[in-house]
Amino acid sequence: MSPSAAAGGIALRARRRLFRRITAAAIQHLVLCAAGLLFAIPFLWLVITSLKPLEQVFTDPPTWIPHPVLWSNYVEALTSPAFPFLRLLRNTLFYTVVSTVGVVLSGAIVAYGFARMEFWGRDVLFGITLSTMMLPGVVTLIPTYILFRVFGWVGSYAPLIVPAYFGSAFNIFLLRQFFMTVPWELTDAAKVDGASELRIFWQVMLPLIKPALLVVAVFHFMWAWNDFMGPLIYLDDAGEYPLVLGLYAFQTRHGIKWNLMMAASLAVAFPIIVLFFIAQRYFIEGITLTGLKG
Amino acid sequence: MGTALAGPTAGVPQKARRSTGRRLRENLRGYAFVSPWIFSLLVFTAYPMLASFYFAMTDYSVLNPPVWTGLQNFRVMFTKDPLYWKSVYNSAYYALLAVPLQMIVALGLALMLNQRVRGIGVYRTVYYLPSLMPTVAGTLLWMLILNPRHGLLNLGLQAIGLPKLGWLSSATWSKPGLVLMAVWTGSGWIMLIFLAALKEIPESLHEAAMIDGANAWQRFFSVTLPLLTPAIFFNLVMEIIGSFQVFASALIAGGSGQTAGPLNSLLMYMLHLYRYAFRYFDMGYASAMALALFVFLVIITMALVKSSGSWVYYETARR
Structure with a gap:
């Protein structure tokens, strides 16, 4: 060649x-x-x-x-007496916001304990926490319902709100991962200055993991907004229904008017979609940090 | 999840000797921080789990105190309730179809998005958007699309010369219809987890393989796929557990009639359980159903964990 x-x-x-x-x-x-x-x-x-x-x-x-x-x-769907949008929205916002506050607060406190404290049995307890993430909800469903019934809470928002104030495994896990990334030097310095553990947690650590708190808040907010089974079994009065149950009831009564039903569906989904777009950046970060990559 | 489990002890400044009093105080402080969660574990997890064993052995209508009946609920369930086996069949059918489909679609999307493409953000959002839909809204939308006469999907099938299908109005096609819906709403989330795992694979490994003359297929099968197995494992376990507990979409798509879908073809396990628990208030029987599903899922999960040693690749040295 x-x-x-x-x-x-x-x-x-x-x-x-x-x-x-x-x-x-x-x-x-x-x-x-x-x-x-x-x-x-x-x-x-x-x-x-x-x-x-x-x-x-x-x-x-x-x-x-x-x-x-x-x-x-949209006007017709959202003002229809069969789909009282404003009341449904108010109900949804109420228990969603209140339970989100609980999840963030309790999650941060517990995660801080797991990430920064030493106590006997901590790693075993954390292992149990992780394994409950895989626990099929079906096994706790009925006894939990009976428990809340004994408390007299069925028919109120309490079953949808109170457990959030005691932590949830996934959020504790997520926040712990974030706390672990904060360098020890930062808190050691505060400790030398004589700050108490609670003060370090509140004034040093929490501000540092604000993005993580936001991720947890958004995750839970979306989950609570879309939760169907919880409200279905715990609320019996239509006046207490959140949006998803209102939409379900609307369908069973006015199943033929598909155009109105789609308008109502979009109205129910819309706030969540907007929220996702606002929080998208933190979302991806949060998923990466959970360490699910193995 | 190996790295996640490593304790944070490494960074603790170790004092030479600590008095017992101080150690006790430290312990108490630690417990104080995690105490809400310990309470939650006891009241909302441990107690219900134990109680479900008890309730499963009783006749309990909520209004009257539970009456011990031993294994009677299980006897009825396994031998006298044909709808129970129907619901087992339906849920197994659904899970066997939905889990692999969701995983394959999600993995395919993640792999495509992991290539350096322009506009990845737009694609990612489009694929993820359906996951944000509340189940009720998503199900209503798919009931419209799957309409047998003039639904969008059947018009599409007709346009490319295929026969129209009965979907949710046909006992044969209702479950595949529900699966389609699940693939649409469920894949985005799984895709995000795959994508996060793909981002963790060091570029240098691909480059090394390329220098060794490996083509794209070889690189996929000997670099990408092995490093993805932890994410595949995680998604597989979560999806199996989730699919066997599918509820809302089946309840809504099944209609408000006596049967769940035509010939009870959408009577999923959870739907059957829900009816006994919250319509007939037969808590004992429903608890027995819950327990059976729980034991089944634990066995499946254990089997997967056991098998994972031979196919899930955990890189211990990394990080």
């Missing part, structure tokens, strides 16, 4: 490699977009249907653009 031919071969190979890289990137985006569409279409359909007149909900071929666009569906 002559030198020039070899050089040409190299150039050709380089060009081929570039070509291959571009096609690879194109294929990648194509697959990602296709998968993205599959995930996005149901969601789009929710939005589209919520703006349709009822007779355009089931058409063949499907109606992609509602004509006219009925924003009034």
Whole structure:
């Protein structure tokens, strides 16, 4: 082979490699977009249907653009006596916020104990804590219900709120991981200055792990907002229902008006979606820090 | 999760000798901090677990005190309640289909997103968005999409020349319909965990493999996949436990009639249990059901943990 031919071969190979890289990137985006569409279409359909007149909900071929666009569906759905949105929202916000405060407070205190204190049996206790994360909820469901019934709490928000004030395994675990990343020098300095453990916890450590507290708060807020079984078994008066139960009741009574039901569904999901977008950055960080990578 | 378990003792400045009084005080302080959680473990975990063993052996209607009946509940459950076995079958069918599908979809998405792609944030959000939907809202949406006559999915099937399916109105297709919904709502979360695990794989390992002449497939099977096994293991355990306890979507999609879905094809284990506990207030029988599922899930988890030694790769030296 002559030198020039070899050089040409190299150039050709380089060009081929570039070509291959571009096609690879194109294929990648194509697959990602296709998968993205599959995930996005149901969601789009929710939005589209919520703006349709009822007779355009089931058409063949499907109606992609509602004509006219009925924003009034939202007014009709959210003011319908069968779906008293404002009251449902107030109920949801009440127990969600109150239990979130509890989860963050108790989680931080307990996690601090696990991360920074030495006491007999700590590691065993922490091991138990981790294993309860895998405990199937089914085994505690009924006795817990009976316990709350004995307390006279069935029919109130107490069963949905009180346990949060005593900690939850996942959040304790998450916050402990964050506490562990704080250098000991910081707290040792405060200790030398004579600060008590409680003061170190409150004035030094808590401000340092604010992002983690936010992650826990958002995680729990979303979980409580979407929780279905808890409110279903513990609340019996429709006046106490949170949004998800209100939506369920709306469906069982007005199951035919799909456009209104989609508007109501979106209204229930919307605050959580907004919250996710605000907290997204911390979210990913939180998941990485849980150390689930093994 | 190996690294997570390592105690924080390493950084504690060790004093040469500490008096017993001081050590006692330290212990008490530690217990004071974790005391809410100890209370919670005792009252909301340990007590209910023990109590469920007791309630499972009783006839208990909540209104009257429990009456000891021994193994009667289990006898009825295993031999006289055909719906029990129906619910076992339905839940097993659902889990066997939903768990692998969710895992494969989530892993595929995570692998694609882990390549350096532009606009990864947008894709990630789109895949994750369904996970944010409250179950009721998500289920209602899929009931609309799965409508047998003019649902979006059937219109799509029709457009590409496939037959329309009955989905939630057909005993054959209702469970696959529920699984589709679960893949849509559940994959995003699993994907995030896979993605976090993928980010932990050092670039140098891939480069080393590349220098050794390994192609993309070889790199995937001998570098990426082994290092992902801890995340796969974790997701697998959590998804199995979750899928056998699926409840809300089945309750809603099953309709408010006497049967859960056509011919009780959506009567999931938890739904059957829920009916006995909170509709018929037969707490004893429902507790027996709960206990049986619990024991089954513990056995499955133990078997997975046992098997993990041979397929889950724990890198002890790292970090």
